[in-house]
Amino acid sequence: MNIVRVALDLPLPRLFDYLAPDSNESDIGRRVTVPFGTGSRTGVIVQLATASEHPDAKLKEVTGILRDMPALPAEWLALCEFCARYYQTPLGEVTSFAQPPLLRRGKLPRIKKLAAEIAVTCPRSGIPGTQSEPAPTLGAVHQPALPRLMAAQQAAVAAIFETAGFHAMLLHGVTGSGKTEVYLRAIDAVLARGGQALMLVPEIALTPQLEGRVAARFPGAHIVCANSGMADAARARGFIEALTGRAQIVLGTRLAVFMPMPRLQLIIVDEEHDASFKQQEGLRYSARDVSVWRAHQLNIPIVLGSATPSLETFHHASTGRYRMLELPERAVADAMPVVRIVDTRREKLQEGLSAALLAGLQQRLDRGEQSLVFLNRRGYAPVLACPPCGWISRCQRCAANLVLHLADQRLRCHHCGFEALIPRACPDCGNVDLLPFGRGTQRLETMLAERFPEARVLRIDRDSASTPKKWQALLATIHAGEADILVGTQMLAKGHDFPLLTLVGAVGADAALFAADFRAPERLFAQLMQVGGRSGRADLPGEVLIQTEYPDHPLYRALVDHDYVRFARSQLDERRIAGFPPFSFQAMLRAEARSMEQSLAFLAAAREAAEALADGVTLYDPVPMRMQRLMTLERGQLLVESVSRPALQAFLAKWMEELYALKMPGGLRWHLDVDPLEF
Ligand code: ADP
Ligand code: ZN
Ligand code: ZN
Numbered sequence: 001m002n003i004v005r006v007a008l009d010l011p012l013p014r015l016f017d018y019l020a021p022d023s024n025e026s027d028i029g030r031r032v033t034v035p036f037g038t039g040s041r042t043g044v045i046v047q048l049a050t051a052s053e054h055p056d057a058k059l060k061e062v063t064g065i066l067r068d069m070p071a072l073p074a075e076w077l078a079l080c081e082f083c084a085r086y087y088q089t090p091l092g093e094v095t096s097f098a099q100p101p102l103l104r105r106g107k108l109p110r111i112k113k114l115a116a117e118i119a120v121t122c123p124r125s126g127i128p129g130t131q132s133e134p135a136p137t138l139g140a141v142h143q144p145a146l147p148r149l150m151a152a153q154q155a156a157v158a159a160i161f162e163t164a165g166f167h168a169m170l171l172h173g174v175t176g177s178g179k180t181e182v183y184l185r186a187i188d189a190v191l192a193r194g195g196q197a198l199m200l201v202p203e204i205a206l207t208p209q210l211e212g213r214v215a216a217r218f219p220g221a222h223i224v225c226a227n228s229g230m231a232d233a234a235r236a237r238g239f240i241e242a243l244t245g246r247a248q249i250v251l252g253t254r255l256a257v258f259m260p261m262p263r264l265q266l267i268i269v270d271e272e273h274d275a276s277f278k279q280q281e282g283l284r285y286s287a288r289d290v291s292v293w294r295a296h297q298l299n300i301p302i303v304l305g306s307a308t309p310s311l312e313t314f315h316h317a318s319t320g321r322y323r324m325l326e327l328p329e330r331a332v333a334d335a336m337p338v339v340r341i342v343d344t345r346r347e348k349l350q351e352g353l354s355a356a357l358l359a360g361l362q363q364r365l366d367r368g369e370q371s372l373v374f375l376n377r378r379g380y381a382p383v384l385a386c387p388p389c390g391w392i393s394r395c396q397r398c399a400a401n402l403v404l405h406l407a408d409q410r411l412r413c414h415h416c417g418f419e420a421l422i423p424r425a426c427p428d429c430g431n432v433d434l435l436p437f438g439r440g441t442q443r444l445e446t447m448l449a450e451r452f453p454e455a456r457v458l459r460i461d462r463d464s465a466s467t468p469k470k471w472q473a474l475l476a477t478i479h480a481g482e483a484d485i486l487v488g489t490q491m492l493a494k495g496h497d498f499p500l501l502t503l504v505g506a507v508g509a510d511a512a513l514f515a516a517d518f519r520a521p522e523r524l525f526a527q528l529m530q531v532g533g534r535s536g537r538a539d540l541p542g543e544v545l546i547q548t549e550y551p552d553h554p555l556y557r558a559l560v561d562h563d564y565v566r567f568a569r570s571q572l573d574e575r576r577i578a579g580f581p582p583f584s585f586q587a588m589l590r591a592e593a594r595s596m597e598q599s600l601a602f603l604a605a606a607r608e609a610a611e612a613l614a615d616g617v618t619l620y621d622p623v624p625m626r627m628q629r630l631m632t633l634e635r636g637q638l639l640v641e642s643v644s645r646p647a648l649q650a651f652l653a654k655w656m657e658e659l660y661a662l663k664m665p666g667g668l669r670w671h672l673d674v675d676p677l678e679f
Pocket of ligand 3: 386387388389390391426427428429430431
């Protein structure tokens with residue numbers, strides 16, 4: 001009897017057996033439509049069998065095996081199986097997530113046309129279509145004039161191909177040190193051998209500039225983009241082109257790690273420290289970590305690049321597990337920007353800005369250069385308050401304040417999206433003199449426009465760049481030199497060259513120094529380093545001013561010295577003492593319910609179930625999450641930790657079975673986050 005075992009997108013950790021009389025070996029990895037309940041579903045065939053654990057009479061027959069495209073390869077299934085195991089997620093949820101929406105939904109009437117489509121366009125940027133056939137020597141042929149590699153770049157490229165097989169490298173170099181050039185050379189070498197290359201970048205760094213740079217370097221190559229913002233048809237087409245081997249280069253965000261690529265020979269993860277590589281919902285995977293696993297499984301090299309590597313990666317590179325490749329100099333500008341600390345303890349600031357920063361802004365205006373004031377908080381003010389009675393604007397659904405947005409006259413929750421009009425008077429006491437407290441980008445923008453009436457002030461944050469189109473328009477304005485002072489959040493920190501920008505001022509950075517999250521300093525350092533790296537490219541020297549009340553803080557001192565390594569070592573020392581990652585491995589069980597009592601009770605039961613299983617694993621107590629309430633749901637968390645990853649993994653696998661069996665009050669939802677980034 002021919003039986004197929006199917007992974008279905010259901011929150012159940014098992015496969016589903018169906019009769020499939022006409023199935024054969026070549027159907028493993030094919031999509032299949034099956035009856036389920038009263039409806040039908042599409043899943044992926046992961047195994048064949050001749051007998052089922054279920055009584056045969058109860059087995060239903062598949063509706064149809066979809067043979068409209070090549071089967072997903074064994075390597076792809078293995079990748080999904082690894083994710084299912086490692087992230088404790090049902091395989092069907094993983095295989096479903098790992099496919100583009102059009103494919104996971106079932107039969108595609110026009111799939112043939114998609115697969116046969118010749119022209120490749122990157123939908124977001126409109127990179128013109130190129131030839132389709134893979135020509136193994138393409139990479140080497142149509143080269144525009146290339147810069148001569150610096151010695152360190154040369155050494156890095158050589159290291160990538162020095163040995164065959166799996167090896168992981170950390171390419172460490174500041175912005176402008178020529179990392180991308182190294183990636184392009186490595187990709188070139190891979191194309192010349194007829195291989196495929198995969199390059200992952202953070203969400204925000206996947207810009208038309210980057211796509212354009214890759215396309216310009218490989219004018220004859222078949223390049224495919226993959227990100228969640230693409231139209232369904234384009235995503236499906238790219239996926240199929242990768243699967244058939246026609247795509248030579250795949251450039252994408254985290255989800256691109258799941259692109260099936262039969263001749264994959266190199267993986268690059270740029271800005272590997274970026275938090276957007278970790279998905280925060282559904283399948284909570286780290287695309288960086290999954291990439292390393294995939295490279296290992298395929299026995300190919302992987303390059304992780306960053307100016308400020310994650311401490312996990314830096315630790316691996318320091319202990320020799322990864323190879324460290326350093327690019328110590330900038331490729332074009334001759335000097336790093338000068339970083340200065342502005343001690344604001346004894347100064348009366350003007351709307352949060354120091355005299356030094358104001359003078360710097362004036363000077364850049366006089367010279368016709370650009371400045372950026374970096375403040376990682378959007379809106380006008382974080383809260384609206386009534387001083388006489390103590391009322392403050394709070395979200396009704398979350399344990400959070402409503403942020404004042406004067407630009408469109410709203411109070412807005414940055415967590416759940418709740419919006420309200422700004423009240424004319426205090427809802428509690430009727431006082432009409434409500435005051436904004438604190439400062440966001442809108443307020444800075446207003447203040448700067450008043451203070452420098454001759455300047456063109458441009459705000460760049462998720463409100464002003466709410467769509468890719470607006471974002472591109474803002475970038476174009478900056479590039480055209482049509483803005484003098486930029487006010488922006490971390491949106492501006494990554495992947496953009498602003499040749500006219502010579503001054504960066506960072507304000508409000510101190511808050512992150514003492515945040516409860518042990519990763520906050522790591523993020524702050526990366527952000528400031530990155531935002532500072534925007535200044536002083538080309539032939540104009542850059543300057544970075546950091547306003548702080550803690551001028552002697554080691555984090556700022558390391559920034560002044562451009563000394564990532566010193567900062568990283570001191571952070572790693574602290575983490576070692578505290579037993580935090582990378583010196584331990586963590587998983588977080590989170591629960592949300594209508595009451596905190598229910599959430600914590602569930603977590604307590606989960607902890608009890610864990611006690612007998614927790615060999616070499618530390619169980620912490622269930623506690624309310626820092627943001628206790630989100631969208632009216634009360635949230636709790638339970639941290640588990642081990643110094644041994646295998647011990648933690650073994651524990652989690654057993655624990656999950658218990659968790660699925662636990663009784664839950666109606667409305668309670670829980671999930672497990674392996675290697676959580678957020679606390
Ligand atoms: P990163 O990715 O580290 O920010 P890039 O590779 O983008 O650095 O290089 C920064 C700039 O320097 C780019 O304009 C690039 O074309 C140029 N560049 C890179 N390597 C060299 C080189 N060896 N000689 C001259 N220019 C280079
Ligand atoms: Zn809210
Ligand atoms: Zn009041």
